Structures are given as C-alpha cells and as structure tokens.
Amino acid sequence: xxxxxxGYLFVGIFALVGLAMGLIAFFLAFALxxxxxxxxxxxxxxxxxIPPKTDSKIKFNIRYIVFALIFVAFDxxxxxxxxxxxxxxxxxxxxxxEVTLFIAILLxxxxxxxxxxxxxxx
Amino acid sequence: MxxxxxxxxxxxxxxxxxxxxxxxxxxxxxxLTLAERKLLGWMHQRLGPMEVGPWGLFQPFxxxxxxxxxxxxxxxxxxxxxxxxxxxxxxxxxxxTFAFIPFGLVGGIKxxxxxxxxxxxxxxxxxxxxxxxxxxxxxxxxxxFSLLGAVRTAAQExxxxxxxxxxxxxxxxxxxxxxxxxISSIQRVWFIAPQFIGFLVFFVSSLAEIFRIxxxxxEGESELVAGYNVEFxxxxxxxxxxxxxxxxxxxxAVITALYLGGGSGPEFLPWGLSSLFWFLLKSFAMVGFILxxxxxxxxxxxxxxxxxxxxxxxxxxxxxxxxxxxxxxxxNLLKIVVK
Numbered sequence: 001x002x003x004x005x006x007g008y009l010f011v012g013i014f015a016l017v018g019l020a021m022g023l024i025a026f027f028l029a030f031a032l033x034x035x036x037x038x039x040x041x042x043x044x045x046x047x048x049x050i051p052p053k054t055d056s057k058i059k060f061n062i063r064y065i066v067f068a069l070i071f072v073a074f075d076x077x078x079x080x081x082x083x084x085x086x087x088x089x090x091x092x093x094x095x096x097x098e099v100t101l102f103i104a105i106l107l108x109x110x111x112x113x114x115x116x117x118x119x120x121x122x
Numbered sequence: 123m124x125x126x127x128x129x130x131x132x133x134x135x136x137x138x139x140x141x142x143x144x145x146x147x148x149x150x151x152x153x154l155t156l157a158e159r160k161l162l163g164w165m166h167q168r169l170g171p172m173e174v175g176p177w178g179l180f181q182p183f184x185x186x187x188x189x190x191x192x193x194x195x196x197x198x199x200x201x202x203x204x205x206x207x208x209x210x211x212x213x214x215x216x217x218x219t220f221a222f223i224p225f226g227l228v229g230g231i232k233x234x235x236x237x238x239x240x241x242x243x244x245x246x247x248x249x250x251x252x253x254x255x256x257x258x259x260x261x262x263x264x265x266x267f268s269l270l271g272a273v274r275t276a277a278q279e280x281x282x283x284x285x286x287x288x289x290x291x292x293x294x295x296x297x298x299x300x301x302x303x304x305i306s307s308i309q310r311v312w313f314i315a316p317q318f319i320g321f322l323v324f325f326v327s328s329l330a331e332i333f334r335i336x337x338x339x340x341e342g343e344s345e346l347v348a349g350y351n352v353e354f355x356x357x358x359x360x361x362x363x364x365x366x367x368x369x370x371x372x373x374x375a376v377i378t379a380l381y382l383g384g385g386s387g388p389e390f391l392p393w394g395l396s397s398l399f400w401f402l403l404k405s406f407a408m409v410g411f412i413l414x415x416x417x418x419x420x421x422x423x424x425x426x427x428x429x430x431x432x433x434x435x436x437x438x439x440x441x442x443x444x445x446x447x448x449x450x451x452x453x454n455l456l457k458i459v460v461k
Contacts, residue, residue, distance in 0.1 A: 006132075007236040007237050007238035007239075008236065008238060009236075010136060010140060010221055010235045010236040011218060011221050011236045011238070011244070013140060013235075014140070014217060014218045014220065014221040014235065014236070015214060015217075015218050017140075017144060017217070018213065018214040018215075018216075018217030018218060019210065019214050021217070022209075022210040022213050022214060022361060023210070025190075025357060025360075025361070026210070026357055028190055028357075029189075029190045029191075029192075029194075029356060029357035030194075032190050032191045033190070033191050033192060033193055033194055033356065034191075034193050035194075036193075037193050037194070037195055042193075042195050043195060043196065043197050043198045044197065044198060044199075045197050045198075045199050045263075045264055045265045045266075045353070046197075046265060046267075046347070046352055046353060047265070047266065047267070048347065052199075052266075055199060055264065056199060056263070056264045056265050056266050056268075056269050057269075058266050058269065060269070060270065060273050061273075063277075064273045064274075064276060064277045067277050067280065067281060067428070067432075068276070068277075068280060070432075071280040071281070071283070071284065074284045074436075075280075075283065075284060075287070078284065078287040078288060078291065081288075081291050082240075082243060082291060082294065082300065085291045085292075085294040085295045086294060086298060086299060086300060087298075088295050088298075088447070088450055089295075089298045089450055089456075090298075092451065093451060096447045096450075096451065100444075103440065103443075107440075110436075114432075114433070119428070119429070119432045119433060120425075120429075121424060121425035121428045121429065
C-alpha cells in the first residue's frame with residue numbers, strides 16, 4: 001500500500017458505511033412500521049385521483065436521447081482537458097494553442113448541432 | 123502525507139477524522155431540514171415549525187420517527203427490487219462525497235478523510251452516480267409522472283454536468299492541481315474574483331444538479347406533482363431527501379473550497395482551529411445563500427432550462443477557460459492570484 005492508494009481506502013470505507021447506514025435505517029423502518037396495508041387502493045398508481053388506464057411505459061420526447069448523445073462528446077472532451085489543466089502552467093503558450101485547436105474541432109460539431117436545431121427544445 | 127510518519131498513526135488519525143465526518147453528516151442533514159423550513163417561514167412572515175421542543179428544535183427528530191413508522195406502500199405497477207433500493211443508490215454517493223471535502227488544517231493535520239490527488243474529479247464523478255438512483259426510482263415506480271420526472275432528471279443532469287466540469291477545469295488550471303485541499307489553500311485572492319464567470323457557471327449548474335428551485339423540474343410540484351418521488355413514502359422518501367440535503371451542503375462546501383478560499387481567514391483560535399471555523403462558516407453562509415436564492419425565483423420552463431445549459435452556460439464556460447488561459451500565461455497576474 002502506498003500514499004496513492006491510501007486515500008482510496010477511505011473512499012471505500014465511506015461507501016461501505018454509507019450503505020450500512022442506509023441498510024440499518026431500512027431495517028429499523030421494517031421493524032417499526034405496521035405490517036399490513038389495509039386498503040387495496042393504496043397500491044394503485046397515483047394519478048391525481050383518477051384510476052390509471054394504461055401502464056406507465058409511455059412514449060416520451062426523443063430530444064432526451066439527442067441531448068444524451070451530444071453530452072457524450074462534450075464529457076469525453078472534458079475528461080481529456082483535466083490532465084492538460086493540471087500541467088498548463090508548465091507547458092505554456094504551445095499547450096494553450098493545441099487545446100484551442102482541440103476545442104475548435106469540437107465546436108464545429110456543436111455549431112452543426114445548433115444549426116440543425118438539435119439544441120432546440122420543443 | 124509525510125513518509126516518516128508510520129502508517130498506523132496516520133491511519134488512526136484518518137479514522138478519527140472519518141468518524142467526525144460521519145457524525146457531521148447525520149447532524150448536518152437533520153439541521154438543514156429545520157433550517158430550510160425556518161428560513162422559508164421567515165421569508166413568508168411566518169414562524170416556521172414551533173411546536174416540537176423549544177423553538178421547534180426537535181422537529182427533525184419528530185419527522186424522522188414519523189418517516190420510520192410509515193406503512194410500506196409498494197405500488198402494484200412498481201418494479202419491486204429497484205423501487206425498494208433506488209433510494210440507497212441515490213444516498214450512498216452523497217455520503218461518499220464527504221470523504222473529499224477539506225474541512226481545514228488543524229494542528230498540522232488535514233481534515234480530509236480521503237486526500238486523493240484527483241479529489242475534484244472524484245467529487246463530480248461520485249455526485250453523478252446519485253442520478254442513477256433517482257432515474258431508477260422514477261422509472262421503477264410505475265407511474266407516468268415519475269417516469270417523466272426521471273427522464274427530465276437525466277436530461278437536466280447531463281446538460282449541466284458539462285458547464286460545471288468546464289468551470290472546474292478553469293479552477294484546476296489556476297491551481298495546477300486537482301487536490302481539493304491544495305486548491306483551497308493556494309488561493310492568494312479568493313478564486314471568485316479571477317474566476318467570476320466560472321463561479322456563476324458553477325453556481326447555476328450546481329443549483330440545477332441538486333434540484334434547487336429555479337431548476338427543480340425533476341420534482342416540479344405544480345406540473346409533475348412530485349416528479350420522480352411521487353410514489354415514494356416512508357423511509358425511501360426520507361433517503362431521497364437525506365441525499366438532497368447532503369448535496370446541498372456538499373455543493374456549498376465545494377464552492378467554498380474552490381472559490382471562497384476554503385479555510386482561509388483571520389486566525390483567532392489556537393492549533394489552526396480557526397480554519398475549521400472559517401470553512402464551516404463560509405459553507406453554511408453559502409447554504410443560506412442558496413436557500414435564499416432558490417426561494418426568491420420562480421421555476422424555469424423545460425425549454426428555458428435546456429437552452430440555458432447549452433446556449434448560455436456552455437459558451438460562457440469556454441470563454442472562462444480562455445480568460446483563465448490568459449491569466450495563466452501572464453506571470454504577473456498569476457502571482458497576484460495564487461501563492
């Protein structure tokens with residue numbers, strides 16, 4: 001074990017304690033709450049008091065998926081920028097020109113998506 | 123961490139710090155539920171909760187008992203497994219993020235449970251995991267409102283993730299490190315000054331990520347009745363809200379560390395305890411500011427929300443990176459900003 005992995009050990013501990021805390025609370029609730037739900041109506045889906053006609057698997061706007069695709073491109077870009085950002089002070093002007101080029105290539109796609117109306121929500 | 127300190131002692135200190143943070147997480151979430159209701163009351167010229175205990179101080183405990191003893195309602199249309207445990211998926215990451223928050227430097231020991239070199243990246247990565255819990259919760263409820271709330275959550279979170287990440291990149295450029303403690307301690311001038319655009323972008327994106335009011339479309343009461351948590355009650359509902367209030371503090375703490383100089387301030391307590399004091403003071407001031415901010419504004423529309431992320435925040439954050447590059451290249455400016 002070295003300095004590097006030492007910190008992550010505590011990330012693991014936090015994850016376990018967080019999960020354990022949740023499970024203990026869930027168990028407490030299980031032990032304390034009444035076991036029986038008397039009304040059959042309590043377990044129908046809530047739709048403002050009207051009995052639901054269809055199930056919940058409805059069609060929703062395709063836009064959500066388009067945004068997810070554009071997101072992937074930008075998020076990968078952001079991940080590439082992190083190591084650059086750490087070292088930019090030492091690398092200087094040259095690195096900044098390179099990244100400008102990198103972002104410019106991505107911006108072409110961004111403006112294409114904007115021009116095609118993909119960023120419009122309707 | 124110095125190499126000559128034996129690991130055992132370091133480990134014991136870290137465990138002590140972690141225990142302190144565990145306690146803090148619990149108290150913090152309970153305290154914030156009361157604080158929000160009190161503040162909301164005062165803004166409405168009401169008193170807020172007053173009945174349970176002196177000045178309503180025991181209200182959070184009463185709520186806790188109430189939520190623990192609620193009957194277990196699982197809708198017939200729900201997917202049982204994911205419905206039962208999605209609240210835990212939403213909550214656990216919120217707990218993990220506390221490991222990366224630098225509470226200060228007391229007696230030469232950093233009050234960070236996990237002092238990793240990529241802390242900033244880890245915080246945003248772990249925060250993003252919570253969304254999975256929320257989306258699963260909304261989808262598995264078997265309710266149309268909650269399904270719509272869930273897909274809205276997904277769209278909103280991914281849209282604001284990008285400007286937020288790019289705003290953090292500008293801060294990393296100035297600090298030359300992703301270690302949260304390093305970033306907070308290197309600031310000669312609070313980064314809110316050289317990074318004002320970045321701060322605005324980060325602040326707005328963070329509000330959107332934790333569903334505070336101008337951006338609470340995922341749970342908009344007047345349109346989606348309660349969004350992803352329509353069907354949730356009892357302990358599951360409690361954990362979704364536990365996560366939300368925990369994130370309220372985490373966001374404020376991250377803003378404090380990245381933009382408000384972390385624990386820096388006039389030293390008036392021995393052993394560097396003042397750094398802990400200043401960090402908590404700034405964080406809770408930020409929490410108060412967020413609560414005030416979100417109670418003063420009406421909710422935006424779905425299209426306004428998306429337009430703002432993609433057409434205003436994203437270009438602004440790129441402009442901010444260029445501006446930061448300008449500072450980084452100019453040595454005289456850089457000397458003023460960082461130590």
